[in-house]
Amino acid sequence: MKIPKTKKGLKTKMKLLAAAEKVFGEKGYSDSSVSQITRKARVAMGTFYIYYDSKSEIFVDLVKKLNHDLRKAISISVTGLSTRKEIEITGFKSFFEFLKKHKSLYRIVRQAEFVDPELFQWYYNEISKGYAEGLSVAMDRGEVRRMDPELLSFELMGVADFIGMKYILWDDKLNDEMIDQVMDFILHGLLVHAENSKSLPHNGDEISHRIGNQNIPSQ
Amino acid sequence: MKIPKTKKGLKTKMKLLAAAEKVFGEKGYSDSSVSQITRKARVAMGTFYIYYDSKSEIFVDLVKKLNHDLRKAISISVTGLSTRKEIEITGFKSFFEFLKKHKSLYRIVRQAEFVDPELFQWYYNEISKGYAEGLSVAMDRGEVRRMDPELLSFELMGVADFIGMKYILWDDKLNDEMIDQVMDFILHGLLVHAENSKSLPHNGDEISHRIGNQNIPSQ
Numbered sequence: 001m002k003i004p005k006t007k008k009g010l011k012t013k014m015k016l017l018a019a020a021e022k023v024f025g026e027k028g029y030s031d032s033s034v035s036q037i038t039r040k041a042r043v044a045m046g047t048f049y050i051y052y053d054s055k056s057e058i059f060v061d062l063v064k065k066l067n068h069d070l071r072k073a074i075s076i077s078v079t080g081l082s083t084r085k086e087i088e089i090t091g092f093k094s095f096f097e098f099l100k101k102h103k104s105l106y107r108i109v110r111q112a113e114f115v116d117p118e119l120f121q122w123y124y125n126e127i128s129k130g131y132a133e134g135l136s137v138a139m140d141r142g143e144v145r146r147m148d149p150e151l152l153s154f155e156l157m158g159v160a161d162f163i164g165m166k167y168i169l170w171d172d173k174l175n176d177e178m179i180d181q182v183m184d185f186i187l188h189g190l191l192v193h194a195e196n197s198k199s200l201p202h203n204g205d206e207i208s209h210r211i212g213n214q215n216i217p218s219q
Numbered sequence: 220m221k222i223p224k225t226k227k228g229l230k231t232k233m234k235l236l237a238a239a240e241k242v243f244g245e246k247g248y249s250d251s252s253v254s255q256i257t258r259k260a261r262v263a264m265g266t267f268y269i270y271y272d273s274k275s276e277i278f279v280d281l282v283k284k285l286n287h288d289l290r291k292a293i294s295i296s297v298t299g300l301s302t303r304k305e306i307e308i309t310g311f312k313s314f315f316e317f318l319k320k321h322k323s324l325y326r327i328v329r330q331a332e333f334v335d336p337e338l339f340q341w342y343y344n345e346i347s348k349g350y351a352e353g354l355s356v357a358m359d360r361g362e363v364r365r366m367d368p369e370l371l372s373f374e375l376m377g378v379a380d381f382i383g384m385k386y387i388l389w390d391d392k393l394n395d396e397m398i399d400q401v402m403d404f405i406l407h408g409l410l411v412h413a414e415n416s417k418s419l420p421h422n423g424d425e426i427s428h429r430i431g432n433q434n435i436p437s438q
Contacts (some may be wrong), residue, residue, distance in 0.1 A: 114326075151400055154385045154386075158380055158381025186374075189409075
């Protein structure tokens with residue numbers, strides 16, 4: 001994978017990635033080809049090979065980009081929030097919004113299990129890392145009950161993943177009331193005192209700074 | 220798909236399904252062939268076609284069998300239990316035990332998304348149906364907080380799925396202490412009074428009967 005040196009080059013690469021997201025999402029990895037991607041992106045075949053050596057290379061890059069964009073969207077949305085309660089609610093909502101805009105996200109990530117099993121595990125472990133760190137900070141502040149932060153992060157990712165799968169991708173009917181119910185369930189399991197979380201001492205800027213900027217490498 | 224009329228026929232079909240589970244789990248659906256399945260099962264190619272017309276037909280049958288076996292394993296394990304707390308703990312544990320014995324479960328189910336999207340949704344919706352009914356009963360009894368039972372079932376399935384994925388399939392280190400933490404999180408979110416759940420009025424036989432026998436069709 002080559003990194004484009006010019007603005008135009010970056011734009012072309014983004015066009016290729018957007019096309020790859022559509023093609024892999026619609027047809028699945030095995031049934032997709034480089035020529036389908038270049039046709040969708042309206043880019044010459046030769047141009048593709050300036051940036052990528054193969055179909056598998058753009059696939060890996062796409063999974064990494066989706067992972068990065070998702071974490072960035074969440075971290076931007078929670079910047080400035082002070083309580084863990086607010087951070088969880090807003091973080092879940094921005095995950096759902098991201099999924100609505102990237103409806104082939106799951107299909108693409110799940111194919112990684114067959115294309116590149118390490119990449120598949122990396123995808124979730126990478127999200128877990130930043131999430132667990134934020135939860136750990138909230139535990140130190142006495143806001144979240146003391147648990148294994150990594151374990152808890154996978155529990156919460158599981159809830160978000162399955163609710164998104166069922167109510168956004170399949171039934172397309174996730175509404176605010178349902179999100180409220182999901183958050184109510186989670187916050188009951190999470191918070192030291194679900195009712196009192198708002199009155200806990202704030203140390204917001206430091207927290208949202210850490211959550212907002214950690215573990216989001218510039219690709 | 221033909222239903223075997225003799226014991227010997229049933230045994231052959233089970234051998235084919237066990238072989239299909241291994242082959243699809245190892246190679247993935249697209250890279251698997253009927254001849255690989257018959258070789259693994261030590262069954263003649265002609266015999267395969269007595270029971271199935273194609274690779275996709277045995278794949279569908281395998282996904283349905285795994286679904287059925289999982290629900291049956293859980294329902295047997297919770298038979299006779301009286302509180303929802305006990306049912307959740309035991310149900311989660313038997314899911315984890317099932318996954319340890321069927322490590323290709325996720326790989327197979329996820330491929331269904333590409334082979335037969337309706338089958339993929341059916342797999343989770345079918346588990347949710349029985350689960351939501353059990354939760355609904357526990358809500359009526361005042362044991363579980365009032366929520367949308369289907370929504371709750373997907374939240375809980377998401378937790379079980381991700382914990383199994385991370386700590387059984389990837390890291391192979393799920394121990395009792397970790398399961399206790401998972402259940403503690405869930406039961407806090409679930410129960411009206413997590414501490415008092417043991418002292419709630421029992422009506423156990425009826426509940427475990429309903430949970431144990433509903434929605435498990437004989438294949």
